[in-house]
Structures are given as structure tokens and as C-alpha cells.
Amino acid sequence: xxxxxxxxxxxxxxxxxxxxxxxxxxxxxxxxxxxxxxxxxxxxxxxxxxxxxxxxxxxxxxxxxxxxxxxxxxxxxxxxxxxxxxxxxxxxxxxxxxxxxxxxxxxxxxxx
Amino acid sequence: xxxxxxxxxxxxxxxxxxxxxxxxxxxxxxxxxxxxxxxxxxxxxxxxxxxxxxxxxxxxxxxxxxxxxxxxxxxxxxxxxxxxxxxxxxxxxxxxxxxxxxxxxxxxxxxxxx
Numbered sequence: 397x398x399x400x401x402x403x404x405x406x407x408x409x410x411x412x413x414x415x416x417x418x419x420x421x422x423x424x425x426x427x428x429x430x431x432x433x434x435x436x437x438x439x440x441x442x443x444x445x446x447x448x449x450x451x452x453x454x455x456x457x458x459x460x461x462x463x464x465x466x467x468x469x470x471x472x473x474x475x476x477x478x479x480x481x482x483x484x485x486x487x488x489x490x491x492x493x494x495x496x497x498x499x500x501x502x503x504x505x506x507x508x
Numbered sequence: 509x510x511x512x513x514x515x516x517x518x519x520x521x522x523x524x525x526x527x528x529x530x531x532x533x534x535x536x537x538x539x540x541x542x543x544x545x546x547x548x549x550x551x552x553x554x555x556x557x558x559x560x561x562x563x564x565x566x567x568x569x570x571x572x573x574x575x576x577x578x579x580x581x582x583x584x585x586x587x588x589x590x591x592x593x594x595x596x597x598x599x600x601x602x603x604x605x606x607x608x609x610x611x612x613x614x615x616x617x618x619x620x621x622x
Contacts, residue, residue: 400551436517438598438612439552486551495540495559495602497610499551 399423400500402487408506409477417472417503419487426492428470430454430462433484433502442485445470446492477507510535510601514613522621527571527586529616531599534580541582542600542610543573552598558582569593594620 400421409415419428426447431439441454443462451464459481463471474481484504488497515530533539540559544552556567563575573584582599599613 436614438614439610440612441609444609488552496542496554496557498554499544501549501551 400487400489400498402485402500402503404503405501406504408508410508411478413477415474415477415505417485417487417505419470419472419500421468421487421489421498421500423489423498424467424491425489425498426467427490428464429488429490429497430460430470430472431486431488432456433486439486442472474505474507477505479507481505482507510539510603510611512599512601512611512613514597514599514616516616517614518617518619520619520621521589523591524588527584527589527593527618529584529597529599529618531573531582531584531613532580533582533599533601535601535603537603539601539603541573541575542602543567543571543582543584544598544600545569546596546598546615548595555584555597589618589620591620591622594618 403418429444430442433439440456445451445464448464461473484502486502487500490497511534513532542557543555545555546552556565558565558575566572571586596615596617598615600610602610
């Protein structure tokens with residue numbers, strides 16, 4: 397089984413709808429991240445969490461919110477989706493001792 | 509602030525040829541550096557990392573990278589390309605202390621022709 401899973405893998409939604417992307421991990425890591433990938437722009441950090449009670453904004457948090465329901469679960473919400481939020485979204489995890497991050501398979505979101 | 513520049517959004521090589529993907533970084537503190545690979549419809553997979561030990565770092569699938577402080581570079585190389593190496597490659601930098609925020613480059617797509 398994959399260490400970092402994301403659901404759904406693909407989602408098409410309409411402008412103005414609320415949508416939640418979910419991430420779960422079995423790596424036992426305390427740190428979790430949400431990134432957005434756009435062609436030609438690389439990955440940009442949306443939110444990150446050091447533990448259940450510590451959530452921080454990344455460089456592009458406007459229009460997004462997150463919830464850390466447990467150490468292993470980190471959800472990303474779009475309260476009112478807009479077309480320029482169409483992108484590939486990745487969840488990642490890391491521990492506090494090592495610097496590499498481990499990525500989920502991604503969620504492809506299309507907002508029409 | 510930290511940043512990464514990857515020269516060339518696309519690199520084409522023939523099977524068996526040398527692979528060279530360029531990465532230059534900017535960091536006000538000693539950096540940690542990473543190369544990730546992304547295969548189609550998959551997440552990012554760590555290829556290798558530099559965390560201030562040996563400057564020549566060996567990774568998976570025959571890739572290696574050399575940290576050159578004087579040139580602020582961390583180029584990725586592989587002596588002989590294989591068709592299965594076709595993917596997108598991302599260089600990333602983080603600080604070597606405190607929060608491990610990764611700053612990614614814009615990626616280089618490697619195309620391998622027979």
C-alpha cells in the first residue's frame with residue numbers, strides 16, 4: 397500500500413462549488429504539506445502543518461483552507477472554486493529529523 | 509530568500525547519451541538540495557539529496573549530482589540515458605536548519621529518443 401494517499405485522484409467541479417481534497421499517510425510523519433503544481437511554475441506551497449495544532453500558510457494560501465484532523469490526515473478545501481484553481485495538487489509529508497519530503501500521487505482538479 | 513533556477517524546460521538526449529540537467533540555487537544560508545523525478549501521472553519521487561556531507565551525491569537509477577558552492581550549482585547527471593528516464597525532473601532547495609520548506613525549480617522535462 398502507498399505511504400501517502402490522496403483522494404480523489406481526479407475531480408471536475410463547477411465554479412462556486414466547495415470541494416475538499418483529502419490526504420492520509422502511514423509513514424508516521426508529523427509534518428504535512430499541500431502543494432499546487434502548474435505547468436511551467438513548478439510546485440508552490442499552499443499550507444503546511446507541523447502537528448495537529450500547528451497550521452501555517454504557505455506562499456499561495458488565498459482561496460484555500462486546511463484541516464489537520466489527526467496526525468495522519470490533512471485536508472485541503474476550496475470554499476468557492478474558481479477556474480484558475482485548476483491544477484494538480486500534491487500532499488507531502490516529512491519528519492522533524494530529515495529534510496526530504498514524500499509525496500502522494502496527486503489530485504487533478506478541474507474547475508469549469 | 510531561497511530560489512532555484514533550472515536551465516532548460518526541455519532537454520532531449522538519445523538513448524545511451526549523457527544526461528545533464530542543470531540547477532543553480534540562491535540561498536543566504538548553507539542549503540540542503542534535492543532532485544525529484546516525476547513520471548507521468550505520478551507524484552514526485554526523491555532521486556537524491558545533498559545535506560552537507562559528501563559533495564558528490566549518488567542517487568537511485570544511476571543518477572548523481574555534485575554540490576559546487578563556488579558555482580552555486582547542483583547539476584544532475586547520468587552517464588547513459590535509458591528510455592525509462594523520460595520524465596520531469598525538479599531541483600529543490602531548503603535551509604539546513606529550522607523549518608524544511610522546500611523551494612522548487614520550474615522543472616526540466618527529459619526526452620529520450622531511441
